[in-house]
Amino acid sequence: MDAAGIPALVEATRHLHGLEATWVESVPVHEQHQGATVWRGGCSRWGIARPGAYAWSHETEGRKRRFHAVIGLFPVDRPTVAVRTAVFSETRPVIVPD
Numbered sequence: 001m002d003a004a005g006i007p008a009l010v011e012a013t014r015h016l017h018g019l020e021a022t023w024v025e026s027v028p029v030h031e032q033h034q035g036a037t038v039w040r041g042g043c044s045r046w047g048i049a050r051p052g053a054y055a056w057s058h059e060t061e062g063r064k065r066r067f068h069a070v071i072g073l074f075p076v077d078r079p080t081v082a083v084r085t086a087v088f089s090e091t092r093p094v095i096v097p098d
Helices: 006-017 077-090
Strands: 022-033 037-047 053-059 065-071
Touching: 006 022, 006 037, 006 053, 006 065, 022 077, 037 077, 053 077, 065 077
Parallel strands: none
Antiparallel strands: 022 037, 037 053, 053 065
């Protein structure tokens, strides 16, 4: 379970995507890249009519929290893929062709 709690994750999903969400389940995720842990924690799955969403948070400096909410559109079909998508979107530059 996320330390921020379900109500905070509902609000994060509403704030980040403008969607009302209903909690479905929370699962542990341990995501690694080249042998290093890039995320370890819980990820909650949400029902939002269709296609669904995934949300979680983590502590940052000064006990603040960083919230993530990823919409379950292909290829995001499970919590591990949602976390991977969020982690790599923050570390890899996005190249948009001309």
